[in-house]
Amino acid sequence: MEESGVEIEQETAVDRELNLKGEVCPYTFVRSKLAMEEMEAGQVLRVVLDHLPAVSNVPKSLSLEGEEVLRVEQLNGTDWEVVVRKR
Numbered sequence: 001m002e003e004s005g006v007e008i009e010q011e012t013a014v015d016r017e018l019n020l021k022g023e024v025c026p027y028t029f030v031r032s033k034l035a036m037e038e039m040e041a042g043q044v045l046r047v048v049l050d051h052l053p054a055v056s057n058v059p060k061s062l063s064l065e066g067e068e069v070l071r072v073e074q075l076n077g078t079d080w081e082v083v084v085r086k087r
Helices: 027-037 052-064
Strands: 016-019 044-049 068-074 080-085
Touching: 016 027, 027 044, 027 052, 027 080, 044 052, 052 068, 052 080
Parallel strands: 016 044
Antiparallel strands: 044 080, 068 080
């Protein structure tokens, strides 16, 4: 028998998506933070990035702001997703 909560992280409903492909640091963090400020507690933001430094900087900075980073995952050869829940 499979427990229903086993894959919950992969199936998290996304409330808002931000495509920041082509953007560089620090704009990737600034735009992500502004998007989070417009959201309500518990909502989930998915950020798509292609600037490699942003892949580590955005989740680290959002975490320092008190947000919950759910996952950072490579989508293909150039793109990454960062999924964050507003606290």
